[in-house]
Amino acid sequence: MTLIRNAWYAAAWSHEIQRTLLARTILQEPVVLFRREDGEPAALADRCPHRFVPLHRGTLKGDTVECGYHGLCFNAQGACTHNPHGNGLIPRMAQVRAYPLVESQGVVWIWMGPPELADPATIVRFEPLEDDRFETVHGYLHVNANYQLISDNLLDLTHGQYVHPMFRNAAGPAAMEESPVSGDTVWARFVRRDQLPNQYFRMLGFPPEQRGDHRNFMRWNPPGNLLLDVGMTAVGGRPEDGLSIPTTHLLTPETETSSHYFWAMSRNFRTDDRVLSDELLRVGIDIFNNEDKPVIEAQQAYMQSETDLFKMKPILLSTDAPAVRARRILKERAEREQRQGAAVPVPVHAK
Amino acid sequence: MTLIRNAWYAAAWSHEIQRTLLARTILQEPVVLFRREDGEPAALADRCPHRFVPLHRGTLKGDTVECGYHGLCFNAQGACTHNPHGNGLIPRMAQVRAYPLVESQGVVWIWMGPPELADPATIVRFEPLEDDRFETVHGYLHVNANYQLISDNLLDLTHGQYVHPMFRNAAGPAAMEESPVSGDTVWARFVRRDQLPNQYFRMLGFPPEQRGDHRNFMRWNPPGNLLLDVGMTAVGGRPEDGLSIPTTHLLTPETETSSHYFWAMSRNFRTDDRVLSDELLRVGIDIFNNEDKPVIEAQQAYMQSETDLFKMKPILLSTDAPAVRARRILKERAEREQRQGAAVPVPVHAK
Amino acid sequence: MTLIRNAWYAAAWSHEIQRTLLARTILQEPVVLFRREDGEPAALADRCPHRFVPLHRGTLKGDTVECGYHGLCFNAQGACTHNPHGNGLIPRMAQVRAYPLVESQGVVWIWMGPPELADPATIVRFEPLEDDRFETVHGYLHVNANYQLISDNLLDLTHGQYVHPMFRNAAGPAAMEESPVSGDTVWARFVRRDQLPNQYFRMLGFPPEQRGDHRNFMRWNPPGNLLLDVGMTAVGGRPEDGLSIPTTHLLTPETETSSHYFWAMSRNFRTDDRVLSDELLRVGIDIFNNEDKPVIEAQQAYMQSETDLFKMKPILLSTDAPAVRARRILKERAEREQRQGAAVPVPVHAK
Numbered sequence A, B, C: 001m002t003l004i005r006n007a008w009y010a011a012a013w014s015h016e017i018q019r020t021l022l023a024r025t026i027l028q029e030p031v032v033l034f035r036r037e038d039g040e041p042a043a044l045a046d047r048c049p050h051r052f053v054p055l056h057r058g059t060l061k062g063d064t065v066e067c068g069y070h071g072l073c074f075n076a077q078g079a080c081t082h083n084p085h086g087n088g089l090i091p092r093m094a095q096v097r098a099y100p101l102v103e104s105q106g107v108v109w110i111w112m113g114p115p116e117l118a119d120p121a122t123i124v125r126f127e128p129l130e131d132d133r134f135e136t137v138h139g140y141l142h143v144n145a146n147y148q149l150i151s152d153n154l155l156d157l158t159h160g161q162y163v164h165p166m167f168r169n170a171a172g173p174a175a176m177e178e179s180p181v182s183g184d185t186v187w188a189r190f191v192r193r194d195q196l197p198n199q200y201f202r203m204l205g206f207p208p209e210q211r212g213d214h215r216n217f218m219r220w221n222p223p224g225n226l227l228l229d230v231g232m233t234a235v236g237g238r239p240e241d242g243l244s245i246p247t248t249h250l251l252t253p254e255t256e257t258s259s260h261y262f263w264a265m266s267r268n269f270r271t272d273d274r275v276l277s278d279e280l281l282r283v284g285i286d287i288f289n290n291e292d293k294p295v296i297e298a299q300q301a302y303m304q305s306e307t308d309l310f311k312m313k314p315i316l317l318s319t320d321a322p323a324v325r326a327r328r329i330l331k332e333r334a335e336r337e338q339r340q341g342a343a344v345p346v347p348v349h350a351k
């Protein structure tokens, strides 16, 4: 399965990029990220063209990165601006790739494909990250699995019943609705009406004895942008009047079989409650790290280095429909890129 | 070297199989083992056909295993008995392989070949595991080496002199007898008459000053069944009148280059002595883990992934005769299986 | 890149070879080293020809190594001298390779090529290791990188400015001189005249306020012999009148992508000062292990298993001239060996 290059990926949460050198491999390419003096983020190929030492081992000086081995300096556009040796002439090939970045919604988005195709208008919007009525906590985890195994997990809304005790419903897994289709957007949804709250909503303060409507609306956009609108209202209530705790999930391939997983939990209630924020952060870390990650990594381990689930002829359940649709869209995208010659190049020195 | 499928292998000691899910890879196939409510053991392919999550991560409910990801249930025959989603119909392909098992002699034996060829009558008998006059302690270790390197070790009775200080004899290594042959059974034997006891027999209570006859009779049956009758009697005495401390060795390939090694030490004396049992367990663990395992793993490491010793043109010593004979029998077996098309299939998703 | 066999390599510092069995892989071959009763060093292939157990797991008895598995004994010439089994006849093939060794300058040198080509006269001389006016401390480190990445590091004298805070000069990196050429010897040199001492020379006792001339003369001989004459004199002074602290660097390939790095720091001052010796040992370990090794290993990691730097099309700086010259000489040597059929054989059982 070929990774998709012509897309915006989350490279980091904004708060991760500071006046320091952050190394992160994205789509199999080592990248070094930092913030310029004017506050703008920058991303360069993390490999000095002189002797192939990672630039993140060097020093950030003003807006340039000084290589830690022999002192060549590169600016935020990847141009070599200083050669401290000999006559100081700068060799023509002394430059590294700079990647287009956009910072929005608290995310630093990176474009790994040809820069001329990078259109910021195609960055997916996550309302809870932009809307002041929401308070948000942010998390990150590294997963040793292809990123599609993570979106499979997220698009199957029934897995909470088995994987997450906190989301379990005594009546069994929810019945997923027929998913609406809209261009490249895939939905997975269920509503459970007239229910007692599960452990999660009780923790959030929904009265344990009060019945309500519990909704789970997952929206997926390629390649790895997911927004889950989850909330509980009084029976028959309007979403905006109840508890909303939407979660954002941004999946960025590190390699074919490992991923960066950025997640955020927003909420429209008790937004000033720092204790609740800390508790949600703790719960999020616990759920994603201790409950989802092991099952997803076990899948990948059993699939060995295979990343195309369909080649393994899985049986399909009704709940798989959204994930299968998303996989088809990605497959078409990847094939289109390959036809256009824009597919992920084999890393130059890979054996 | 191809592994042999048409054979009974020890999958576990009986006491290892409980009302829980035990994962164990056998002949390169992941297997999940459990005990049914009626006490019978069961073994299934440890991979859910839905999304390839190992079933041992799920839950044992009655006689079925509920997958821990989306809740499909499989019974002890491998049939899917419950789909909690949508209309609940069970997809035709929703089944996993169930392996024939036989429980006898305190061992759960598994058959990895075509079930129609599984004949319990061919399970090798280990008298000390069946005979009430013997008390037995059981052990297990994992060895990163092809299982034949372990039987080489066991069939060469002289290695004790160099590898195990406790078995060392001041007079040098024993002279192995010409080995009798009987069908597929291979023997390796020595008797040292009129000896002082070595450290091992002194520990077992043989009087340090008393001379006696020390015998070591190893019996091998393919693929990895070994019984060592070891004992010491008064000079000229009958085995049944002296100390007998036979050991059982069951070798089960995990992969081509790693093995499950089940061992048991039985004895016909002080059978109620729990302190002696604990001491023997401790000695067995020490000897197998700290003395045999390192040398065998060093061999495999130096052979890299080669598993056919003969391809490496080893020099042969007179003491190698039994091990060479055993290797020839296994080679013929493997070739026969391959001709019959019953050889180990390449794992479906292996790269 | 093929490793060079027809050369003397440092196998060990003399003090490492004692009456014990030392295992070390050299040019991809496992070697066991020991000292005979008469004090001469010996080196054998570290693999018993019987069952391929490493001989270093056995026992040194007199001048022979007794295999730890079944007791075959091999003398310092690699001949099997004792078979404790059966009729005791020694199988014709029971021998292991013995490698030519020369002990000189406190180094045990090994010859991995055809023994008939081993000429001790070609061992490179390191004056500070032989001259009584110098006191020397010795170190060793293991580096996960091709040995040429280490000589690249050493032949570029400017890296100290960036990699080693202790050698930093406020005026920037030194200007390297045009390198003289002399047969297969490559030089890299700089002299900084009329300087204040850097942190290193201050530590060595050069008065902080006194100006002087600081020289760095690196001499390289194939394949991995480097001597750095580093010292500081009064302005215009003669080297023999100032502080000399020459360092020896002996690089021995373990595999294509890992190396043994033997280093020594000699000095012509305060030669009886044990506290200074200890301090220099500490500084050497700190610099080589904590400053050079990480950058060199990061290079190799980014190059993956590539060992031919030029294939990766690095940009070249003026300071690279000596290292490039050294790499060309090694390339010619390797090609010559290959034409002569003396290249490194593929290890017999490698897959």
Ligand code: FES
Pocket (backbone or CB within 6 Å): A048, A049, A050, A051, A052, A053, A067, A068, A069, A070, A071, A072
């Ligand atoms: S490796 Fe970056 S300047 Fe040399």
Ligand code: FES
Pocket (backbone or CB within 6 Å): B048, B049, B050, B051, B052, B053, B067, B068, B069, B070, B071, B072
């Ligand atoms: S992976 Fe087992 S039910 Fe989905």
Ligand code: FES
Pocket (backbone or CB within 6 Å): C048, C049, C050, C051, C052, C053, C067, C068, C069, C070, C071, C072
């Ligand atoms: S392996 Fe060395 S004597 Fe057997």
